[in-house]
Amino acid sequence: xxxxxSDSDSVRRQNRGLVLxxxxxxxxxxxxxxxxxxxxxxxSITAITQDLVEQGIILDLEPGERAxxxxxxxxxxxxxxxxQAGSAALFEIDVNRARLSLVDYGGILVDRLETQLxxxxxxxxxxxxxxxxxxxxxxxxxxxHAKIIQRVAISVQGILNRDGQILKWSPVxxxxxxxxxxxxxxxxxxxxxxxxxxxxxxxxxxxxxxxxADASVATVFVGSTVAMGMTFRGQILGRSDEGATEFxxxxxxxxxxxxxxxxxxxxxxxxxxxxxxxxxxxxxxxATPAPAVPAQEYEGLIARAEAGERAATHAFNxxxxxxxxxxxxxxxxxxxSHILIVGPGARAFGLMQSEIYAALAGSLVCRVNGLPQLxxxxxxxxxxFRGLLMKTLNEIDQTDFATRA
Amino acid sequence: xxxxxSDSDSVRRQNRGLVLxxxxxxxxxxxxxxxxxxxxxxxSITAITQDLVEQGIILDLEPGERAxxxxxxxxxxxxxxxxQAGSAALFEIDVNRARLSLVDYGGILVDRLETQLxxxxxxxxxxxxxxxxxxxxxxxxxxxHAKIIQRVAISVQGILNRDGQILKWSPVxxxxxxxxxxxxxxxxxxxxxxxxxxxxxxxxxxxxxxxxADASVATVFVGSTVAMGMTFRGQILGRSDEGATEFxxxxxxxxxxxxxxxxxxxxxxxxxxxxxxxxxxxxxxxATPAPAVPAQEYEGLIARAEAGERAATHAFNxxxxxxxxxxxxxxxxxxxSHILIVGPGARAFGLMQSEIYAALAGSLVCRVNGLPQLxxxxxxxxxxFRGLLMKTLNEIDQTDFATRA
DNA sequence: AGCATTATTTTCACTGCTCGAATAAAAATG
DNA sequence: CATTTTTATTCGAGCAGTGAAAATAATGCT
Numbered sequence: 001x002x003x004x005x006s007d008s009d010s011v012r013r014q015n016r017g018l019v020l021x022x023x024x025x026x027x028x029x030x031x032x033x034x035x036x037x038x039x040x041x042x043x044s045i046t047a048i049t050q051d052l053v054e055q056g057i058i059l060d061l062e063p064g065e066r067a068x069x070x071x072x073x074x075x076x077x078x079x080x081x082x083x084q085a086g087s088a089a090l091f092e093i094d095v096n097r098a099r100l101s102l103v104d105y106g107g108i109l110v111d112r113l114e115t116q117l118x119x120x121x122x123x124x125x126x127x128x129x130x131x132x133x134x135x136x137x138x139x140x141x142x143x144x145h146a147k148i149i150q151r152v153a154i155s156v157q158g159i160l161n162r163d164g165q166i167l168k169w170s171p172v173x174x175x176x177x178x179x180x181x182x183x184x185x186x187x188x189x190x191x192x193x194x195x196x197x198x199x200x201x202x203x204x205x206x207x208x209x210x211x212x213a214d215a216s217v218a219t220v221f222v223g224s225t226v227a228m229g230m231t232f233r234g235q236i237l238g239r240s241d242e243g244a245t246e247f248x249x250x251x252x253x254x255x256x257x258x259x260x261x262x263x264x265x266x267x268x269x270x271x272x273x274x275x276x277x278x279x280x281x282x283x284x285x286x287a288t289p290a291p292a293v294p295a296q297e298y299e300g301l302i303a304r305a306e307a308g309e310r311a312a313t314h315a316f317n318x319x320x321x322x323x324x325x326x327x328x329x330x331x332x333x334x335x336x337s338h339i340l341i342v343g344p345g346a347r348a349f350g351l352m353q354s355e356i357y358a359a360l361a362g363s364l365v366c367r368v369n370g371l372p373q374l375x376x377x378x379x380x381x382x383x384x385f386r387g388l389l390m391k392t393l394n395e396i397d398q399t400d401f402a403t404r405a
Numbered sequence: 406x407x408x409x410x411s412d413s414d415s416v417r418r419q420n421r422g423l424v425l426x427x428x429x430x431x432x433x434x435x436x437x438x439x440x441x442x443x444x445x446x447x448x449s450i451t452a453i454t455q456d457l458v459e460q461g462i463i464l465d466l467e468p469g470e471r472a473x474x475x476x477x478x479x480x481x482x483x484x485x486x487x488x489q490a491g492s493a494a495l496f497e498i499d500v501n502r503a504r505l506s507l508v509d510y511g512g513i514l515v516d517r518l519e520t521q522l523x524x525x526x527x528x529x530x531x532x533x534x535x536x537x538x539x540x541x542x543x544x545x546x547x548x549x550h551a552k553i554i555q556r557v558a559i560s561v562q563g564i565l566n567r568d569g570q571i572l573k574w575s576p577v578x579x580x581x582x583x584x585x586x587x588x589x590x591x592x593x594x595x596x597x598x599x600x601x602x603x604x605x606x607x608x609x610x611x612x613x614x615x616x617x618a619d620a621s622v623a624t625v626f627v628g629s630t631v632a633m634g635m636t637f638r639g640q641i642l643g644r645s646d647e648g649a650t651e652f653x654x655x656x657x658x659x660x661x662x663x664x665x666x667x668x669x670x671x672x673x674x675x676x677x678x679x680x681x682x683x684x685x686x687x688x689x690x691x692a693t694p695a696p697a698v699p700a701q702e703y704e705g706l707i708a709r710a711e712a713g714e715r716a717a718t719h720a721f722n723x724x725x726x727x728x729x730x731x732x733x734x735x736x737x738x739x740x741x742s743h744i745l746i747v748g749p750g751a752r753a754f755g756l757m758q759s760e761i762y763a764a765l766a767g768s769l770v771c772r773v774n775g776l777p778q779l780x781x782x783x784x785x786x787x788x789x790f791r792g793l794l795m796k797t798l799n800e801i802d803q804t805d806f807a808t809r810a
Numbered sequence: 811a812g813c814a815t816t817a818t819t820t821t822c823a824c825t826g827c828t829c830g831a832a833t834a835a836a837a838a839t840g
Numbered sequence: 841c842a843t844t845t846t847t848a849t850t851c852g853a854g855c856a857g858t859g860a861a862a863a864t865a866a867t868g869c870t
Contacts, residue, residue: 007416011826011828015410032846032847042849043851044828047827072839159774246770251730251737251764262769329656333635362656362670364651364664369566413826413855413856416856447858448820449857450819452856477817477868478815478818479864480818481819815868817864817866819865820864821861822861823858823859827856832850838843
């Protein structure tokens with residue numbers, strides 16, 4: 001029930017947040033547009049933007065910088081983010097690569113560092129070291145930005161502990177149970193936050209497709225893992241960590257196929273790339289999963305299935321069945337209006353779709369509410385980055401800059 | 406994204422809500438206690454309570470009415486709800502009975518009407534008629550309260566449509582797809598809201614056990630149906646309808662036992678009273694479920710299982726397995742710190758528990774985060790009523806009375 | 811009985827916020 | 841060059857909340 005007292009300070013914070021939020025969503029706007037967009041009066045917009053400009057958070061765009069669709073009347077002066085107001089360091093840690101991006105407050109990519117990872121990477125270099133080293137390198141290459149970094153945000157895969165600061169389990173080797181977030185935070189004296197990849201996907205999808213901005217969406221990643229994030233009427237569920245799920249490790253078949261996580265019968269064990277491959281090649285379900293599947297091998301299998309080869313189509317059928325029942329079960333708890341399938345598996349959507357629909361059709365929620373809209377969407381990298389970016393900038397907006405002092 | 410502009414009005418609303426909320430949770434309080442409880446200054450509390458007293462929403466308790474733990478200093482004057490400030494009509498509609506309660510703004514039960522239901526009840530009398538008739542009767546018996554009824558709230562089972570105004574499916578016969586909420590609202594010119602029983606259970610549990618007030622809790626009802634409601638760190642998920650789930654109709658076994666809902670393999674088909682009975686008597690899984698199971702028959706089966714009879718223990722094992730896998734799957738999407746088992750099935754918890762724990766142990770989330778705390782709790786009637794009561798009064802507090810004008 | 815002590819409330823002066831209306835500013839139009 | 845149109849700022853009013861001081865109402869001590 002932790003509702004807080006409201007006073008004139010919180011009023012200003014709220015309304016400043018509204019203004020920054022509008023700019024974040026719409027891009028540069030005139031003060032009039034801000035007034036109608038936020039619902040605030042012109043007088044308030046004047047006061048608030050004046051404050052924000054004085055504090056160097058936003059600035060008036062020069063007439064040259066705006067697309068001139070002029071007509072009668074005094075021309076509008078657009079305000080936009082001051083790109084030098086701050087910046088953020090964004091890590092994306094995957095099973096086989098790590099990426100660090102430096103972005104400015106306007107959301108523009110300033111610099112980027114990319115590293116291949118192997119299962120031994122974090123055994124040889126402890127995660128904290130690894131990340132600190134790269135962050136330092138980036139800071140040295142961009143000394144002027146280094147001073148204004150306000151946040152470090154890290155996209156990870158796996159299960160976080162309750163306070164969201166430690167990975168308790170992860171498919172990335174040797175990274176779980178190390179307090180790298182806290183250590184980085186101390187070393188650089190910056191707030192460091194961890195975000196589940198699945199959740200960022202959901203956030204990113206929202207930003208990439210405006211039609212999804214206010215809908216309840218489940219975004220399912222199918223590839224080397226299976227993961228899911230959810231948004232609820234445009235809001236990411238829960239404040240911090242919720243909205244991320246362990247969909248990939250939801251049980252599909254009691255005592256079923258062996259999963260990378262060590263459990264049996266997870267959705268992932270059937271629907272991820274290694275699961276599909278294992279089925280296609282009639283490797284026993286209990287065989288240890290391949291550590292990594294080359295992209296072309298997975299692509300090849302898709303091609304064979306599309307050509308009608310039995311073993312391959314069967315493997316994708318099983319995968320679709322696992323995803324379908326997983327979704328059907330998820331929908332007993334939370335039913336979104338849209339389901340997005342992203343990642344390499346989205347290519348194979350055609351091969352899985354009949355089994356997915358069949359499983360969904362067998363659930364009461366779907367029979368009553370109708371099937372949700374299923375959309376396959378390529379390329380999951382950009383949504384993750386974009387989700388991480390927008391989530392972090394929005395956090396800066398609302399936490400650091402909406403507060404006046 | 407529908408964040409609203411904040412102004413001095415919303416500040417007052419928020420803080421009035423805080424005051425009313427504190428009184429709702431703690432009971433009558435002194436102004437000093439209100440100040441420390443809400444975090445508002447004494448000056449503001451004085452202003453706000455003065456307003457509320459003038460509007461007849463709260464009143465000063467006479468010195469006699471308070472437990473005197475006196476010491477030095479000016480004695481505190483407690484303020485409490487003015488019971489005449491409003492009232493609410495609460496319907497609980499179950500498969501075999503309907504109950505209508507009239508409560509005053511202080512949460513005190515004023516009058517109650519109870520009716521047995523049969524599968525034909527709503528075929529003979531349309532739901533709107535049925536409810537309107539009883540509400541009228543109650544109004545006639547309590548003319549002075551009738552004038553101040555502010556809300557009608559109805560506890561139902563089944564699936565609601567998106568705007569939460571119509572049951573799209575329900576185990577209660579002939580009630581689905583009738584717009585009784587809207588019709589009642591029009592006929593009595595009052596707001597009428599529908600609430601899923603499972604969700605009210607979760608809300609009620611929160612009020613009944615203060616330890617659960619701020620925890621994330623899943624409340625599972627096991628009895629003639631299987632249902633679940635959730636709270637998230639004390640907040641019911643989502644604003645309106647979410648937080649209620651179709652847990653009972655989550656698929657457990659593809660193409661499995663026939664459920665009352667017409668689907669196959671739902672958790673309910675194994676774990677509800679009829680499911681257990683069907684298994685115990687070796688009736689084929691595909692046999693049509695019994696329409697109702699007498700309480701003593703279910704109790705008898707529990708006794709036989711506790712005595713060690715094979716068929717009976719086997720039936721409860723299957724039930725536990727269905728509940729366990731259901732929970733394990735739910736936890737991939739949402740993982741609560743506590744799980745409450747309530748309803749008649751809570752009696753049989755001992756018989757199901759080993760299978761439940763076994764299923765949970767096989768899930769990644771539980772292996773990593775540890776098993777959630779499972780608590781069996783008798784008597785589900787009071788939590789539902791209490792949940793409906795508190796939910797509705799809280800709604801009146803925050804919607805009708807927090808707004809000043 | 812009378813006065814100091816203590817705890818609870820109220821009063822008051824002050825600051826900050828939003829708002830509507832009026833005013834100023836900057837361009838196009840005829 | 842005056843008029844029209846659109847954008848932005850200024851100003852006074854109204855309402856919140858706050859801290860400090862004052863008022864209130866009981867107990868305890870001499």
